[in-house]
Amino acid sequence: MVRLSRILLRLWVIARVLARHNALFLMERVGVAAPVVAAARLFVNRHAPGRPGQRLARALAELGPTAIKFGQALSIRSDLLGEDVASDLSELQDQLPPFPFAEARRIVESELDQPLESLFTEFSETPVAAASIAQVHFAITPPDAAHPKGRKVAVKILRPGVEAAFRRDIAVLYWLAEIAEAAQPSLRRLKPVETIRMFEDSVNMEMDLRFEAAAAGEMAENFAGDTTFRVPEVDWGRTSQRVMTLERIVGVPVDEIDRLVAAGLDPLEVIRRAANAFFNMVFRDGFFHADMHPGNLFVEPNGTLVAVDFGIMGRIDEATRRYLGEMLLGFLNGEYRRVAEAHFVAGWVPADQSVEMFTQACRSIAEPIMGKPLAEISIARLLGQLFQVTETFQMEAQPQLLMLQKSMLVTEGVGRTVAPTVNMWELARPLIEDWMVRNLGPLGRLREHFETASQAAERLPRILEHADRAASLMGADGLRLHPDTLKAMRPRRNPLLQVLPWGLVIVLATLLFVK
Template sequence: MKIFRIYTTWLQFSRALQIIRVLTKHAFREWFYRTKMGKRRLRRHPKAQLDVRTTPERVRLTIEELGPTYIKFGQILADRPDIISERFRIELKKLQSKAIPIDDDTAVKLIEDELNDSIDNVFAYFDHRCLAAASIGQVYQGRLHTGEEVIVKIQRPHIISKIKLDIYLMHFVAKQLVKNYPDLVAINVLGFISEFQDKIMKELDYTVEASNIKRFEFMFKNDPTVHIPAVHMEYSTRKLLIMEKIVGITPDNIQRLKTEGYDLHQVAVNGANALLKMILEEGFFHGDPHPGNLFVLPNNVVGFIDFGMVGVLRPREMSFLAQFCMGFVRRDTRAIASSLLTLCDVKFFDQTEDMEFQIDQILKQYGHLTIEEIDFSKVMQDCINLVVLFQLKIPSGIFMLAKSLATLQKFAGNLDPDIALTPIVLPYAKKLVLTRFSPRKVAASIYDTAMDYVNLVNTLPSTVNEILYKIKEGTMHHQVHIDEKNPVTRVLRNIGYRMVSAILIIGVFVGSSILIVNTPERPYGKFALYMSSCIIVFLLLKALFARKK
């Protein structure tokens, strides 16, 4: 056990040194090219211009060099306007998860270890050449003995321990930062890192992705316009995922789609319907629907891949969507503001009028357009940005939702520049509103509220009697918890220090007086008396002058 602890400590120390080396290198370069010496070097050596970066660019390069954990962390930060500024977000969106592939023989050995069988026994054909490599996994292709073409995704070796180590260091640094800079508590750095840890650990478990695929497969089982790849659960493990290979054209390859006779407008509509069904009907959606994760199949069918990152909407967030859609259709600023406050779980907000005014200004930008012509995703993103300006806390899933809607708008707009997203959104929005505010739902809500009041009436007398009895018997106990960072705690601590100091000084003064009376020949008694007397006089003068001020 001790050897393991020593080994773990050594790994943490060596990784911390590696991180410090990367940070120091990029920080030094950032500083050097701002000095006179650096500027002189730039004038004398034009090639050095290639090493000059803006601060956001330098941050991105640092993150890329730190590895997969920090790349994923940066990608999530890029979608969080409540944490970092726009110029950093724009740069962090350039982060790529591409990585140098591991040796193919090593990857095959890992696959066989997970299968607990040889490649030849499971696959009729297996391509030993890596098809794609990312920061967490590596992808191959093959064909099962049953004749099905499949994609094989294997996790990189030791990636879990590396990421756990990085997250541990992140937590450690974040705790020190919050301790030394209390203002960081406002943006909940520790909470964000914990949330990131939860997300990335789910991505590292391929059984979670397989479960997501099965859920989407069930969702679209009766929809011929959407294709979800089948997953082979009998072969899949936490580190290995085997699923159906989708052969199609990526939606950003417009020229090829036109050449092969696809109906681009219908493809855009099918993709929009698929994502809107996920969001507004199921509250469970693909978290990263960019063109690399989409394929266009024959008959204008849209296929999805890569289900490691998904968004899940809680009941409160679904209520927000229903209220927001209702306010959007009616252009009702009060309803939209109410939906945003519902989202943030705020009942009383003293800046509601200001928020409604700002929302009204957003809607007036589209005053010359019909509701069908307004960009629904843009209005929602603007309103979310507005909430961030008011420093209200937004559930993290909403940022993923806004990103997915923006990606949907871009996907549909690239395929058909004349397409309007709002007419596609409206039927789903109306259905959501009818579902959330149906007579049955309203009646159920009223019934639950009434039952709460009935329970309150039933339990209140006995609760009051218990409290009064405990007060009468003197057995009532109160537990008071004061935060260490609370100003009250600091005042109490200072008072305690002063009292202890006063007791010590008086003790020295009294003790030295006794020593002088009993043993006048010992000099240290007089020295202690003189020193304690000087300190007491100094403190008295300090207290007198402080009162006069």
């Protein structure tokens, strides 16, 4: 009862803020907590400026860290909110006033169990960035053999109290999602509870900076030896759950064109490298940076791209990568049935739906986009519109694909900012074609079948071991069946059902004992 009271109280606060910004439509669409929504309508500000998505973004920013993160997560759900609202939420600024330096010092010294002066010879009292989860300070480490003058680093510190605030708000979101699924079966295909669970997992990872450091380390390994893209080095000795220390980057933000040109860098080459890096993350590694906006991507003086902020990452398994490859190849070549069949093979669209009708839907989405001038073609927007029409075909939401679509949209935005007259995917075409030949061509199919056979061969010894154990048990004590199994074997209507299980047992025993 106490928990429910807390949820309802927080829900009322949320509803009041949404009403003040004329953004109650978010709760109205979910269709739950009708009394709370009805009461909040009394406080609606009809004169709140901006588009619905902009008003919603301002309301979420006022509600604090969890709401800001939730708004960013909703920005990938154009299937739920519509493309215009989702697009406006993607502009939601993850900024909050910084917390005091004294608090930053306390957290660093508590987490790393040393005085701040022992850890750093210099430490900026004013943060260079302050977001909903953490803020960043510049610092310099003491001299050592590798860095005689000390090393310039960036220190990320978790915002105090953010975990408790998140636990309070996530309980409200789960409550709403569970009621929505129970009260509105039509929403189940959108997986609201699973979406909240993924959101919770993502933010929990962000609130443990060791996980972010590990993500940076994994991506650094994936791009080891690549001279076009790299990741800052983690200082593990100065990293803990609430503190992370990374090599400080000296470079130009990727969207500052004048500075890039002044530094003698070719914007076209910068975008080619960004496209190649993103493609390698997704299709080669299945592990991608899910928030690669201009503020998280820098260009070093030698032209190397450097990404920062690894709190939001995405993963795609190998099978899904192949299905995505089939989809992209089908769209690029105008083979819409191939696109449709990829959905059915992946199990994203139920088997009882019409392949022909889904092919027609794919064509209706792709033709207006693929028919545009090359520089205006957006694969991310194509995927987004595809997800919007899938309700007709009872396609369940695929959260991992929605995150990928949002990441592609952000990356394409970077490309259009830096080189408006080119298409970044066209720049990456040689890499894309090479991957498709190796993975979707005859040799790729052969390798896939070989890998499947190899996995089966690896399991064979365990299968034989279990079979031998079963044979020994049957030879020593006979075949012992659970009472429920015996009950299930009793005849009901057809006498054949009575003897069939025993016939199978006899055949199995014969095979096991045959010499």
